[in-house]
Amino acid sequence: MRVVNLQLENFGSYEKLEFSFDRGLILIQGPTGAGKSTLCDAIPWILFGKTAKGGAVDEVRSWAATEPTKGIVWLQDITVSRTRGAAKDNDLVFWPTGGEPTRGKDMADTQRLLNQRLGFDLSLYLAGAYYHEFSQTAQFFTASANVRRMICEQLVDLSLATKLTARLKDELRSLKKQQAESAENIAKHKTEVETCRRLEEEAKRNSKDWERLYTAEIKELTAKSKNFDAAKRSAIKKLQHESDAWADARKEEVKELNQAIATARADIRPDDELLYEERRLAEAKLLAGELTCPTCGGPAHPEERERLVRWEIQLDTKRRLSQQRTADVEKIERQLKQALSQINPFATRVTAEEARENTYDEQIASLKRQTNPHRARTAGYRANRLDASMELADAEASLVKIEGIVADYDVLSDITASYRSASIQYTIEAIQARTNALLAGYFDGEMRVEFSADDTNLDVSITKDGNEATYTQLSKGQRCMLKLCFGLSVMKTVAERHAVKFEQVFLDEALDGLDEAFKTKAYRMLEALALEHESVYVVEHSEGLKALFENKLTAELVDGRSQLCRS
Ligand SMILES: Nc1ncnc2c1ncn2[C@@H]1O[C@H](COP(=O)(O)OP(=O)(O)OP(=O)(O)O)[C@@H](O)[C@H]1O
Ligand SMILES: [Mg+2]
Numbered sequence: 001m002r003v004v005n006l007q008l009e010n011f012g013s014y015e016k017l018e019f020s021f022d023r024g025l026i027l028i029q030g031p032t033g034a035g036k037s038t039l040c041d042a043i044p045w046i047l048f049g050k051t052a053k054g055g056a057v058d059e060v061r062s063w064a065a066t067e068p069t070k071g072i073v074w075l076q077d078i079t080v081s082r083t084r085g086a087a088k089d090n091d092l093v094f095w096p097t098g099g100e101p102t103r104g105k106d107m108a109d110t111q112r113l114l115n116q117r118l119g120f121d122l123s124l125y126l127a128g129a130y131y132h133e134f135s136q137t138a139q140f141f142t143a144s145a146n147v148r149r150m151i152c153e154q155l156v157d158l159s160l161a162t163k164l165t166a167r168l169k170d171e172l173r174s175l176k177k178q179q180a181e182s183a184e185n186i187a188k189h190k191t192e193v194e195t196c197r198r199l200e201e202e203a204k205r206n207s208k209d210w211e212r213l214y215t216a217e218i219k220e221l222t223a224k225s226k227n228f229d230a231a232k233r234s235a236i237k238k239l240q241h242e243s244d245a246w247a248d249a250r251k252e253e254v255k256e257l258n259q260a261i262a263t264a265r266a267d268i269r270p271d272d273e274l275l276y277e278e279r280r281l282a283e284a285k286l287l288a289g290e291l292t293c294p295t296c297g298g299p300a301h302p303e304e305r306e307r308l309v310r311w312e313i314q315l316d317t318k319r320r321l322s323q324q325r326t327a328d329v330e331k332i333e334r335q336l337k338q339a340l341s342q343i344n345p346f347a348t349r350v351t352a353e354e355a356r357e358n359t360y361d362e363q364i365a366s367l368k369r370q371t372n373p374h375r376a377r378t379a380g381y382r383a384n385r386l387d388a389s390m391e392l393a394d395a396e397a398s399l400v401k402i403e404g405i406v407a408d409y410d411v412l413s414d415i416t417a418s419y420r421s422a423s424i425q426y427t428i429e430a431i432q433a434r435t436n437a438l439l440a441g442y443f444d445g446e447m448r449v450e451f452s453a454d455d456t457n458l459d460v461s462i463t464k465d466g467n468e469a470t471y472t473q474l475s476k477g478q479r480c481m482l483k484l485c486f487g488l489s490v491m492k493t494v495a496e497r498h499a500v501k502f503e504q505v506f507l508d509e510a511l512d513g514l515d516e517a518f519k520t521k522a523y524r525m526l527e528a529l530a531l532e533h534e535s536v537y538v539v540e541h542s543e544g545l546k547a548l549f550e551n552k553l554t555a556e557l558v559d560g561r562s563q564l565c566r567s
Helices: 037-050 107-118 122-129 145-155 160-225 228-266 271-287 302-341 345-355 360-368 374-441 475-498 516-532
Strands: 005-013 014-020 025-030 069-075 078-084 091-096 131-133 447-453 458-464 467-469 504-508 536-537 549-559 561-566
Touching: 005 091, 014 037, 014 145, 014 561, 025 037, 025 516, 037 069, 037 078, 037 107, 037 122, 037 131, 037 536, 078 107, 091 107, 122 131, 122 145, 122 475, 122 504, 122 561, 131 475, 145 374, 145 447, 145 458, 160 360, 160 374, 228 302, 228 345, 271 302, 374 447, 374 475, 374 516, 447 475, 447 504, 475 516, 516 536
Parallel strands: 025 536, 025 549, 131 504, 504 536
Antiparallel strands: 005 014, 005 069, 069 078, 078 091, 447 458, 458 467, 549 561
16 A cells, blocks of 8 residues: 555644655654654544544544544545544545545445455554554553464454355355255155155055945845845735734724624613613502501512512613613724724835835946045055155255265365464464564564464563563563564565555654664664665654654644644
């Protein structure tokens, strides 16, 4: 990335600044609070909305200004403009040289699009182009082992591994879903196969039962048809016999009733006969009553009187019997009438039997027209079972296939993870080698570092003159030396690993803590750095070091506002 120009308005201590980037090693000097570091903040703020020290987007809005803060940076092939003020003024826009401006659906989206277009984010920019005592690389040696590992991971170009991991994760998620669906399908088809098999068995049993009943029925009807005439004759004969027996029984009954009537009638005396006898008895009684015994003066002829009493009793008995028999005759005559009115039930049955036709052949023909309904059902269930079995086989085959792919993807995931680890390891080794090379090349190699990393941690071991030393055992100047060599190694590694070289590099008071002699040594290193970048801006207070720089920028406050001038 090459920065060509910069324009600022109401940016921190700067009211207005137009700045073109020079080439070479350039000193930024000036008194405390003059605006040196503010200049270093301009690029990260315009590109990412943060200062180099991680300050929030509105931290650079000039305290005194009423107008919005604005920054425009012209890169080699793209221009970016950021404005902060009242909510309505806030804006971020970028456009390629001679092209149309791009804004996302909101600021965050524009930022995402810009990062995409640039090909790096804030942390990569700062690691590759900026160094001061609070920057992440400078904090590396005091950070915890896992934060150190994270810092290194940010420096590695893991885009392929990240892309692969994300794709594999997505694919595996989709495959796991398909796997679950296949397993569900298999269970469903197994149930279907089993259900169809049970129904098929049941239909087969029903079919057999139906055939058995059908055959038996045909057999029975055929036999009935064959025996029809003989059976009919025999039935008629039997019914005729019963009819005759019934008629005989009725005849006998009528005869008996007639006899009973005759017998009863024999005891019935006509009324005039009984009346005549009554009259004769009365006359006899009258005659016998006038006879008186001349001796005793009592009734004469007692035998006669006795005969008359008996006669009266007999007459009374005759009358009663006659009445009784008359009632009997009436009753028996009713019975007789009823008996005579009865119709012989067997006679109609005989007629019906005589008229009965042989319908068994028709029934047989009708039966023969029937088909076994269970056969079609059996065939239907069999077809369903076969379909379900095919689907089951397909689902099982698809599951095997998915499991195969999942296994392949698992292998690919392991390879990706190994590739990721190897990339990180390779980067760590490169940074280690560069740091030691800088320490050896510019600071007599009195210190060396060794990094060892696992999946989560990165440990550092330091040797000073061959002695193992902790970071805190090092002097302030030694720590400064170590951090600076590490920071510059990181810059180079970022350029190498990410194919994004930041041509403008800023070192803000990077040599603070070194004595004049070491500052001079460091200057040689900066000279070498300037050969690798278009411009290296160094903020420095040391008068001794300042004298070494040919190109100088001076920041100063005029009426409380920062101004820059080349000297
Ligand atoms: N939002 C702001 N508006 C106006 N001035 C600000 C704002 N934020 C910081 N300043 C001031 O801007 C000035 C420049 O700060 P800067 O950090 O650039 O100084 P410097 O030249 O780097 O000083 P030093 O050598 O001490 O690091 C300081 O006086 C600071 O207090
Ligand atoms: Mg400063």
